[in-house]
Amino acid sequence: MKMYGYKKKLDLKYDDAIIKTKEELKKEGFGVLTEIDVKATLKKKLDVDFDKYIILGACNPPFAHKALQAEKDIGLLLPCNVIVYEDKDDVFISAILPTIAMGMVENERLKDIAIEVEDKLKKVVDAI
Numbered sequence: 001m002k003m004y005g006y007k008k009k010l011d012l013k014y015d016d017a018i019i020k021t022k023e024e025l026k027k028e029g030f031g032v033l034t035e036i037d038v039k040a041t042l043k044k045k046l047d048v049d050f051d052k053y054i055i056l057g058a059c060n061p062p063f064a065h066k067a068l069q070a071e072k073d074i075g076l077l078l079p080c081n082v083i084v085y086e087d088k089d090d091v092f093i094s095a096i097l098p099t100i101a102m103g104m105v106e107n108e109r110l111k112d113i114a115i116e117v118e119d120k121l122k123k124v125v126d127a128i
Contacts, residue, residue, distance in 0.1 A: 004101065005083075006118075007094035008125050014052045014086045017128065021056065021084055021093060024127045028120040030058040033079050053085040063117050067102075070109035077101050080121060093128055095121040 010017050022032055034057030042050045057079040067074045082095045098114040098121070 002100065004097055005094040006097055006122050006125050007092060008128065010091045010093055010128055012091055012128070014084065014091050017084050017091050017093060018054060018056075020128050021082060021124065024124040025056070025058050025082065027127075028124055029060045029062070030080070030120070030124070031061070033057045033059050038085075051086050054083065056082045056084070058082050058121075060117060060120065063113055067110060067113050070113065071105055071107045074102070074105065074110065077105075080117060082121070082124070093125055095125050097121075 012020060025032060034055070036055040036057075038053035038055060039050045042048050058081070059079040064078055067078070077098075080096050080098060082093065084091065084093050086092075098117045099111075102110045102114040
């Protein structure tokens with residue numbers, strides 16, 4: 001199976017991991033456009049219990065602009081998702097690998113953008 005995320009186990013509590021993730025995203029020029037609390041959403045919509053799990057829709061505006069100029073429909077793959085979740089007593093962070101996601105588009109102008117964004121997302125994960 002091809003890996004599509006860059007993942008790390010953290011030595012932080014879930015809530016602290018979310019705060020630290022947002023701080024590190026900001027350092028790399030990303031803002032968080034969306035936050036989806038999967039646990040709360042599944043409880044509300046399906047009345048099922050799920051682990052603590054959040055999806056952060058991260059956007060780096062200069063890179064998003066470049067990508068949109070290279071490929072109008074790339075918005076289908078934006079923003080870059082970063083997840084933080086709890087599995088038993090462990091907390092994990094994982095970020096999308098833009099080289100994999102954008103690789104399916106077959107637009108050479110996106111390749112360098114995807115590499116740069118991926119490097120930044122890996123720095124975020126590594127810094128936590």
